[in-house]
Amino acid sequence: xxxxxxxxxxxxxxxxxxxxxxxxxxxxxxxxxxxxxxxxxxxxxxxxxxxxxxxxxxxxxxxxxxxxxxxxxxxxxxxxxxxxxxxxxxxxxxxxxxxxxxxxxxxxxxxxxxxxxxxxxxxxxxxxxxxxxxxxxxxxxxxxxxxxxxxxxxxxxxxxxxxxxxxxxxxxxxxxxxxxxxxxxxxxxxxxxxxxxxxxxxxxxxxxxxxxxxxxxxxxxxxxxxxxxxxxxxxxxxxxxxxxxxxxxxxxxxxxxxxxxxxxxxxxxxxxxxxxxxxxxxxxxxxxxxxxxxxxxxxxxxxxxxxxxxxxxxxxxxxxxxxxxxxxxxxxxxxxxxxxxxxxxxxxxxxxxxxxxxxxxxxxxxxxxxxxxxxxxxxxxxxx
Numbered sequence: 001x002x003x004x005x006x007x008x009x010x011x012x013x014x015x016x017x018x019x020x021x022x023x024x025x026x027x028x029x030x031x032x033x034x035x036x037x038x039x040x041x042x043x044x045x046x047x048x049x050x051x052x053x054x055x056x057x058x059x060x061x062x063x064x065x066x067x068x069x070x071x072x073x074x075x076x077x078x079x080x081x082x083x084x085x086x087x088x089x090x091x092x093x094x095x096x097x098x099x100x101x102x103x104x105x106x107x108x109x110x111x112x113x114x115x116x117x118x119x120x121x122x123x124x125x126x127x128x129x130x131x132x133x134x135x136x137x138x139x140x141x142x143x144x145x146x147x148x149x150x151x152x153x154x155x156x157x158x159x160x161x162x163x164x165x166x167x168x169x170x171x172x173x174x175x176x177x178x179x180x181x182x183x184x185x186x187x188x189x190x191x192x193x194x195x196x197x198x199x200x201x202x203x204x205x206x207x208x209x210x211x212x213x214x215x216x217x218x219x220x221x222x223x224x225x226x227x228x229x230x231x232x233x234x235x236x237x238x239x240x241x242x243x244x245x246x247x248x249x250x251x252x253x254x255x256x257x258x259x260x261x262x263x264x265x266x267x268x269x270x271x272x273x274x275x276x277x278x279x280x281x282x283x284x285x286x287x288x289x290x291x292x293x294x295x296x297x298x299x300x301x302x303x304x305x306x307x308x309x310x311x312x313x314x315x316x317x318x319x320x321x322x323x324x325x326x327x328x329x330x331x332x333x334x335x336x337x338x339x340x341x342x343x344x345x346x347x348x349x350x351x352x353x354x355x356x357x358x359x360x361x362x363x364x365x366x367x368x369x370x371x372x373x374x375x376x377x378x379x380x381x382x383x384x
Contacts, residue, residue, distance in 0.1 A: 090254020
């Protein structure tokens with residue numbers, strides 16, 4: 001039991017070992033199948049003189065290299081945190097998904113150039129029954145490949161394997177296009193090999209650019225999914241004594257390698273020891289049950305203050321009228337001799353451009369009470 005807890009606390013759980021096992025098996029299958037297809041297509045491409053088939057063969061060889069990179073990537077992901085990388089090495093998965101995209105892009109560009117040369121100077125082709133059999137076989141193998149990558153990618157939620165699945169889908173489309181072109185050329189005698197090779201290359205380039213963007217986004221930092229945020233929020237709110245949460249920030253260092261900070265609202269009438277016990281239990285449960293390192297800032301709030309509750313209700317109505325995407329939290333009230341200060345944080349999406357002064361002036365006009373109010377507003381950006 002103690003060993004399992006140690007593994008979880010280090011970010012190296014049974015789940016991470018299972019992910020690595022799935023990925024390595026999928027990668028090994030990709031290496032063998034792509035290498036065999038690449039060799040077979042090179043032979044057929046050289047015999048027929050088709051740039052389209054040779055381009056497709058080179059694409060398979062690059063896929064073989066991508067599968068090798070997948071295995072290498074997950075081997076690095078498997079490494080435990082160290083002195084230089086205390087958050088672990090799980091982001092290597094994104095880097096190798098990015099590398100697969102770069103390999104796809106270079107392959108597409110190189111064979112786009114070769115295809116243009118074939119359009120300008122077409123060469124006679126030698127199309128036989130073996131050509132068609134090879135292409136049909138290649139499509140069948142790629143379909144199996146795609147199914148393996150899709151299932152493994154979903155099972156372990158792997159960006160790298162999902163990128164490989166998309167690459168296999170592209171290969172099915174391109175090889176099918178070459179097969180159709182070969183049939184057309186065999187029937188009509190019109191040489192469209194260069195044109196087909198160019199179309200295939202353009203398709204590969206467009207797809208690779210999309211893959212690169214998808215893999216780079218998590219490295220830059222993206223908004224976590226609604227499902228992930230809801231799971232974390234609902235679990236925190238399930239604990240007795242938690243009145244609300246805000247300022248939830250999720251830092252991701254690889255698939256299922258999350259570090260979370262959050263403000264938790266609790267009744268200010270409770271003792272510090274009681275509040276600490278609540279916070280401590282939440283943090284320990286998240287670590288043990290979900291493998292998530294969570295740091296909680298405790299926010300004491302007044303409960304049962306009718307004056308404050310009335311002001312909060314009026315603020316909520318006013319902000320709803322202004323913009324439904326704007327919310328607020330951490331409301332405090334400071335009573336003075338002639339003026340009551342209302343201090344709170346206002347959550348404004350990045351694409352909105354409300355300033356703290358604008359919000360304060362707007363509320364001063366909209367919120368009417370029997371006493372003088374002054375609003376002190378701090379603008380927050382919603383990270384989740």
